[in-house]
Amino acid sequence: VQTENLTLMTDFYQLTMMQGYYQNNLADKKAVFDLFCRVNPMGGGYMICAGIEQAVRYIENLRVSEQDAEYLRSLGVFDPNFLNELKNIRFTGEIYAIPEGSVMFAAEPVLRVKARLIEAQFVETALLNIINHQSLIATKAARVCYAAGQDAVLEFGLRRAQGPDAGIYGARAAIIGGCNATSNCLAGRMFGAAIKGTHGHSWVMAFDDEYTAFKAYADSFKDSLTLLADTYDTLKSGVPNAIKIFKEKREKDELPEHYGIRLDSGDLAYLSKKARKMLDDAGFENATITASGDLDEYLIQTLKLQGAKIDIWGVGTNLITSLDCPSLGGVYKLSAIETSDGDFRPKLKLSDNPDKITTPGVKKIYRFYDKETGKIKADLISLEDETFREDRDLTIFDPKATWRKMPLKANTYTIRDLLEPVILNGKTVFKPKTLSELREYCRAELDSLWDEYKRLINPHILPVDLSLKLFNLKEKLMNA
């Protein structure tokens, strides 16, 4: 939980490089870095941007404390002049970001940082950590919620998260990505997230028998009643005992509006169908069935295909850790550096692996929507000084296969400039949104993608093209 200042949460080599820049009179040169992912994670077709608010707060709080400086001094590798400089460093540059909750794609800069080289280098590691984590979990949550369709999804992963922050900020990201609520009370308090939960196995075990435990629970909570049915035997004991309680409550006209059972083990398709029939036969058609236990988007999709009668999905470990892809491969690469005459010289990192070659220059992202459907047609990365007009014909092309062209007819599309300023001249211009606003925004963003791009496996890939000017610049530098 980030009330401690995270300024020192950086890789050691950032500090050695910073000292080197300082000693080589490069510290004040302005530099531009892009934070981006090289591939969409989980074999999917998109990502959800998350963590922008925490990234901004981190930047605002960037400040080497006396204690930090003392620690660095004790390492014996830093020059006292540099350490003095370090104590005075604040972030004075600018950051543009893709708005939190947006759909985004590989190769697009989520953050574009322009600052003194020494500052831009300082913030690399923490920005990557924050954006990689939250965007990963928001993306996973969007996939899980896509699989669940209209059903509610609850985030239950705190106990298996990779430490406190992973649980807390993971819950935040999961709700941005579409989850209805979390079990994590601290995320509730910190972000206003909706929180949910009823009781666990220990409740049932703390009483002499299951019926007594259910009855005590029902008597304690009048507004909402979900009984965990699998402590002893789901169909022989748990569901019948739950039905007994529901009947007693119905007789006294005390059955709450929201009531039902939760299944946490066994075969969820089989058990939910059997339990549904038992509940319906007893006249409890409104009772909900919540399921939990090793769920993820793939299992939810399969269970639904098999006709599982599950209304609410409690998703824990596999969401909060993003089991099949536990990291987003975000990188932070230099794309331009100030020249002695104050211009920016575009920079490119070569690699034997073509996917690892960076795209040079100070860049923007334009998103093209079909005017009629409102769906995204393509994204285009351009240089900062390029503009495009909706009333002109435009043909864009795939930079990896230049014969793959997409013609855009004048007045059939709309254009959106995706990067927004969040920090200018070191001052925050970012306007935070509430978590429920972010969730609503994200839902609308996902609606702007055709289903084909949201398929869990082997989706259609949205074109992320380069403008002709940027393509030519990259070609020139690659062949230089």
Added chain:
Amino acid sequence: VQTENLTLMTDFYQLTMMQGYYQNNLADKKAVFDLFCRVNPMGGGYMICAGIEQAVRYIENLRVSEQDAEYLRSLGVFDPNFLNELKNIRFTGEIYAIPEGSVMFAAEPVLRVKARLIEAQFVETALLNIINHQSLIATKAARVCYAAGQDAVLEFGLRRAQGPDAGIYGARAAIIGGCNATSNCLAGRMFGAAIKGTHGHSWVMAFDDEYTAFKAYADSFKDSLTLLADTYDTLKSGVPNAIKIFKEKREKDELPEHYGIRLDSGDLAYLSKKARKMLDDAGFENATITASGDLDEYLIQTLKLQGAKIDIWGVGTNLITSLDCPSLGGVYKLSAIETSDGDFRPKLKLSDNPDKITTPGVKKIYRFYDKETGKIKADLISLEDETFREDRDLTIFDPKATWRKMPLKANTYTIRDLLEPVILNGKTVFKPKTLSELREYCRAELDSLWDEYKRLINPHILPVDLSLKLFNLKEKLMNA
């Protein structure tokens, strides 16, 4: 970073259950919970215990603030009397733990919590979160270091960790598990972890050419010099430029004791062998080759088998997120509850899945070592009141296959009582160790395991047996 109080970092259902216990006069009943894993992770044969110190600190700080209580009140589901009770809750019970850095196995209680039911329930989620995370990463690190043999392993994962805590406490756990150092400066400051790092690609790109960048770096850092060789072309540019710098420094007698190159992309076996030859041919046999880039225990083992000439392994994403197994499945289960006459009644949770049936009673873990070799022969879980003597013959047996017996001959073995008190009557008796003490202790612990148990894939499984008395108790309750 846990300076904020984590008391509210709990699943909502813990609070509803607590209110239920309070209203049903069960809150003050003493209960015993075991925190344990059902399987060893990553297909391996053991785990490393980590996170005990943070778990103890969390317990010490357990305290519902006015702000927390106000938030809970705002939810409208809690009774004011319960909220008053909650504000006064402190942890007054006892916790026994496996010492941090120990080798441990599935089914063994890492923590045994005995406390008022309301307190024991309160701390479940956070204890699981902390122990699951750090033990996972310590275990992964032990595997990576096992694969690396005598070579140094550096933890480089901060930028891909699942949030700040995952990076910070993950670095701590990685060092307990055997890593030599981390790149994470905050982990250095907080825990005294050794920190390492030199420069990245952006350093090279900030200069007009690679040679100039290397030279500037070498001039800035006199004590240690590792040059990143893959920004443009490893064998045609990076290694020759590094050799040029090393020669210049050697001529001036300024070559530091620790110097070398780092490879971060391309085929590490091929490139390291070629680079080694180039360095050796130039007379730099002492130059080290550090490798990084998507490494894990499996890749390290394969690269070594193929004769890669790598001296130092920088392991990032796949260690800090435990790629192939990003969570430890630790659970927290009620094993006994106080009766009206003050005794403890053992409790058992049944399940259709035999591996999910819990082991009842207040338990201890005894570890049996071979007297001659000092290696672990077996662990035995017994009831708390059972003792064993080293001068007696003893036969233990596998509870899942009772015909599999292990005879232990008197005076050929030593016995260790593995669980140690960390909190008694709400007071901390835990004695923290430094990170380097924990790392040394863990190394000795790993030495007490034969190699067969440490094989990365399909290892031999160490017996974790139940005492006859405990076995009979479990059988009785299962058939009750």
